[in-house]
């Protein structure tokens with residue numbers, strides 16, 4: 001579903017992502033790990049077609065993102081790190097707007113909006129303006145816009161960031177439920193999250209892939225050790 005081939009990105013003369021390659025199949029939930037500044041968001045932005053790679057490409061649902069980013073965007077739901085939205089709109093208005101941007105017209109906009117609201121449990125705040133929502137609810141609105149067109153691929157940049165423990169569990173359950181028919185890439189700093197929902201781990205450090213394996217294989221590197229101890233032994237922080 002996703003094939004990342006030698007992706008690289010240099011900002012000015014500073015390499016942020018260096019020759020990253022991996023594949024994600026339907027049903028996979030790939031945990032994308034790495035310290036701050038490792039290049040996770042940059043890689044995700046290149047896969048979604050929001051950022052042009054310096055070298056390499058990604059094939060998403062058969063489309064090459066460097067040649068046809070619009071075709072890729074149609075297949076992808078993307079939750080950016082700080083989910084942007086229009087604070088003065090209500091949740092309902094914002095999702096109708098997204099539905100329109102996704103090509104739904106008139107009354108056809110309502111079923112996908114209703115579905116996204118149901119999946120992300122936003123019914124109680126449907127007619128509240130986004131700027132008045134708590135951080136967790138704002139995050140759910142970001143999630144709802146990513147899911148709205150029922151994309152085959154979900155790219156989620158720290159989807160549980162800012163959520164309380166119950167909400168984190170809810171979002172994890174939702175990702176697991178959705179992943180049976182989708183390819184999901186999620187970045188996170190919460191290593192337990194990877195153990196709880198991911199079937200693959202990619203760890204990048206200084207823009208390079210240093211681990212591509214299952215959570216069980218990752219744990220087996222140091223049996224009995226905490227996951228963050230294993231993480232620390234494999235990475236160097238940019239900060």
Ligand SMILES: Nc1ncnc2c1ncn2[C@@H]1O[C@H](COP(=O)(O)OP(=O)(O)OP(=O)(O)O)[C@@H](O)[C@H]1O
Pocket residue numbers: 011015016034035036037038039040041042043081238
């Ligand atoms: N627009 C930009 N211009 C210049 N440098 C950038 C830009 N975006 C990111 N970088 C740099 O590229 C490197 C990778 O950043 P990126 O945001 O991809 O890392 P990350 O792994 O997502 O980090 P975090 O976990 O903190 O979100 C960092 O050194 C960052 O400062």
